[in-house]
Amino acid sequence: MAGAPNREYKNSLVRWIEYRLPIFSLLDHTIGRDYPTPKNLNYWWSLGAVLTIALIIQIITGIFLAMYYVPTAEGAFDSVERIMRDVNSGWMIRYIHSNGAALFFAAVYIHILRGMYYGSYKRPRELLWFIGIIIFILMMATAFMGYVLPWGQMSFWAATVITNLFSAIPWVGDSITIWLWGGFSVGSATLQRFYSLHYVLPFVIFGATIVHIWAIHVHGPNNPKGISVKGPQDTIPYHPYFTTKYMVVFGIFFIALAFLVFYEPNYLNHSDQFKRANPLVTPANIVPEWYFLPFYAILRSIPDKLMGVVAFGGSLMILFILPWVDTSRVRSGAFRPVFKQFFWIFVADVILLGYIGSQPPAGALLIIGRLATVYYFAHFIIILPLVGWMERPKPLPESIAEPVLKGEGGQ
Amino acid sequence: MIVLKTMTGLKLGSLRRMATAVVVAAGIVFTSGLSANAAEEAREYESHDWSFYGLFGTYDRASLQRGYRVYKDVCASCHSLRLISFRNLVEIGFTEDEAKGIASEFTVEDGPDAEGDMFERTARLSDRIPSPYRNDNEARSINNGALPPDLSLIVKARHGGPNYIFALLNGYSEEAPEDFHLTDGMTYNPYFAGAEIAMPEPLFEDAVEYGDGTTASVEQMAEDVTHFLAWASEPTLDRRHQLGFQVMIFLILLTGLFWIVKRRTWKDMH
Numbered sequence: 091m092a093g094a095p096n097r098e099y100k101n102s103l104v105r106w107i108e109y110r111l112p113i114f115s116l117l118d119h120t121i122g123r124d125y126p127t128p129k130n131l132n133y134w135w136s137l138g139a140v141l142t143i144a145l146i147i148q149i150i151t152g153i154f155l156a157m158y159y160v161p162t163a164e165g166a167f168d169s170v171e172r173i174m175r176d177v178n179s180g181w182m183i184r185y186i187h188s189n190g191a192a193l194f195f196a197a198v199y200i201h202i203l204r205g206m207y208y209g210s211y212k213r214p215r216e217l218l219w220f221i222g223i224i225i226f227i228l229m230m231a232t233a234f235m236g237y238v239l240p241w242g243q244m245s246f247w248a249a250t251v252i253t254n255l256f257s258a259i260p261w262v263g264d265s266i267t268i269w270l271w272g273g274f275s276v277g278s279a280t281l282q283r284f285y286s287l288h289y290v291l292p293f294v295i296f297g298a299t300i301v302h303i304w305a306i307h308v309h310g311p312n313n314p315k316g317i318s319v320k321g322p323q324d325t326i327p328y329h330p331y332f333t334t335k336y337m338v339v340f341g342i343f344f345i346a347l348a349f350l351v352f353y354e355p356n357y358l359n360h361s362d363q364f365k366r367a368n369p370l371v372t373p374a375n376i377v378p379e380w381y382f383l384p385f386y387a388i389l390r391s392i393p394d395k396l397m398g399v400v401a402f403g404g405s406l407m408i409l410f411i412l413p414w415v416d417t418s419r420v421r422s423g424a425f426r427p428v429f430k431q432f433f434w435i436f437v438a439d440v441i442l443l444g445y446i447g448s449q450p451p452a453g454a455l456l457i458i459g460r461l462a463t464v465y466y467f468a469h470f471i472i473i474l475p476l477v478g479w480m481e482r483p484k485p486l487p488e489s490i491a492e493p494v495l496k497g498e499g500g501q
Numbered sequence: 502m503i504v505l506k507t508m509t510g511l512k513l514g515s516l517r518r519m520a521t522a523v524v525v526a527a528g529i530v531f532t533s534g535l536s537a538n539a540a541e542e543a544r545e546y547e548s549h550d551w552s553f554y555g556l557f558g559t560y561d562r563a564s565l566q567r568g569y570r571v572y573k574d575v576c577a578s579c580h581s582l583r584l585i586s587f588r589n590l591v592e593i594g595f596t597e598d599e600a601k602g603i604a605s606e607f608t609v610e611d612g613p614d615a616e617g618d619m620f621e622r623t624a625r626l627s628d629r630i631p632s633p634y635r636n637d638n639e640a641r642s643i644n645n646g647a648l649p650p651d652l653s654l655i656v657k658a659r660h661g662g663p664n665y666i667f668a669l670l671n672g673y674s675e676e677a678p679e680d681f682h683l684t685d686g687m688t689y690n691p692y693f694a695g696a697e698i699a700m701p702e703p704l705f706e707d708a709v710e711y712g713d714g715t716t717a718s719v720e721q722m723a724e725d726v727t728h729f730l731a732w733a734s735e736p737t738l739d740r741r742h743q744l745g746f747q748v749m750i751f752l753i754l755l756t757g758l759f760w761i762v763k764r765r766t767w768k769d770m771h
Binding site for chain 1: 556584589653654659660662734737741742745746748749752753755756759760762766770
């Protein structure tokens with residue numbers, strides 16, 4: 091941050107390095123003593139740091155898995171089983187990678203919902219929000235391609251279903267699909283390009299994460315009160331306060347990960363993934379990983395293939411207009427009584443979509459899925475602008491440092 | 502002001518209505534899901550009390566060895582176990598010599614030799630357990646068109662895991678209901694999807710002779726072979742549970758320490 095003091099380091103080696111390459115002050119300004127942080131950040135603000143750790147875990151375990159993985163239609167399934175059985179601690183590395191991906195998504199969903207509840211996307215953090223959405227979409231692409239790599243039944247059929255979406259594009263759809271496959275069906279060529287992209291995209295995500303962190307340091311993080319920092323009395327240094335606070339969450343994250351890895355490593359997996367990919371046998375119900383289910387439900391709720399794809403893409407792209415469809419000038423949902431209710435209904439709607447995505451699309455489920463899809467879009471296009479105009483927000487506190495507020499006293 | 506208040510009132514009313522709708526919708530979702538399942542899916546099966554369940558669960562070595570006996574004497578005539586090598590049998594409690602002895606009962610194709618010919622030799626510890634068929638086509642032609650699945654991952658590849666396999670193996674005792682149309686060459690089994698299965702009843706009283714004197718009842722053999730196949734699917738489970746306990750204890754203590762450090766750091770910040 092501009093204006094922070096240039097610290098004089100005591101250790102002579104540190105001083106020597108710092109004079110030539112100021113990495114110590116960079117760290118101090120980024121996650122250290124010279125990063126003034128709103129003092130009221132709650133635990134939900136730790137998810138950004140958790141996500142960085144999760145990304146690093148995925149990259150490290152992934153590098154080790156890549157040493158043994160064979161990206162061919164003939165060799166992939168058996169090479170994964172070799173990792174599970176014969177490679178030293180291979181089972182642990184792979185279970186950390188597969189369950190780490192699930193927790194990565196759990197954390198990113200909480201992170202996004204935190205941003206939506208506290209209005210973190212609002213001026214002047216619109217670009218920060220955009221970069222976040224781009225990271226989220228890159229994560230989805232990476233996770234999808236990673237799911238294809240073990241070449242189980244669900245891998246193969248998920249790849250078939252998702253790549254087939256491109257064939258809905260008018261006129262050029264079929265050519266694009268064949269171009270994506272590298273052949274006339276999902277096969278070794280598809281697997282190899284997915285492997286290549288699955289390896290490289292995490293580094294793109296890493297780069298985008300650095301831009302995301304850069305962007306957040308321009309105006310500092312939003313905070314639960316949603317009001318801007320007015321002066322030094324509102325902030326405390328990131329280290330040691332938030333480093334120690336977030337370490338607690340890291341610990342909980344690792345406990346959750348260890349529990350999955352050591353006790354329920356296949357709980358989130360599908361039994362069809364233990365059958366080798368077979369282009370001649372279609373699974374009874376093709377389902378993606380749990381973290382794609384709400385979007386999968388939106389995709390399937392539209393009877394027309396092209397419009398389904400448009401709705402699927404739109405359900406992600408609509409996040410970009412959030413800073414403008416939310417017409418309220420108040421950032422934090424804590425001071426917006428009506429918005430708060432609709433926020434939780436939106437969360438319930440997404441969970442309902444997730445359930446519907448996991449079930450065969452028929453009967454009442456199909457109709458409920460369509461209603462839930464309509465509601466998903468209505469939340470952004472109708473509800474948020476109207477609530478922003480009509481709602482009477484609670485009085486905002488004078489500053490972050492002000493301890494007790496008149497407006498909040500009634501609760 | 503009045504307009505705003507009315508708006509809030511309206512919002513609350515519509516909110517309540519919306520909440521009711523969501524609850525009703527969830528109810529419909531649930532019940533319709535249940536009825537759909539009842540119509541299509543095979544019979545429910547009970548959860549068995551496996552020794553490898555739970556946080557401290559481990560495989561029962563004696564049961565694994567008996568299970569291998571059942572696999573070899575019964576299942577292996579039709580089903581391969583291609584991910585398991587003879588050396589892996591040491592992990593279920595056979596001594597190295599016993600495992601070598603088991604391997605020596607098999608012959609495998611090797612080669613080419615110096616003259617370029619393939620030859621047969623006695624199996625070694627490093628060999629995979631040979632498949633009963635040369636390829637899937639041979640398997641199908643011998644088995645009336647049906648392909649007996651490889652059993653290496655069968656427990657993980659079936660929804661319901663060991664409970665399903667155990668129920669299926671025990672599910673041959675019932676006669677098909679009179680109105681049930683059984684396809685030629687198929688056998689009735691209520692636990693299999695569609696209730697008819699290409700695999701004929703595999704286990705009969707005393708089909709194998711257990712070395713440890715255990716009575717080879719159908720249920721006992723089904724339990725042992727399921728246990729063995731669960732191990733074949735997930736051979737690292739024992740190590741995983743053991744290491745997991747240590748890791749959990751460490752992480753819980755570490756998180757507790759983090760919590761104390763956080764409390765101390767923030768002591769004066771309120």
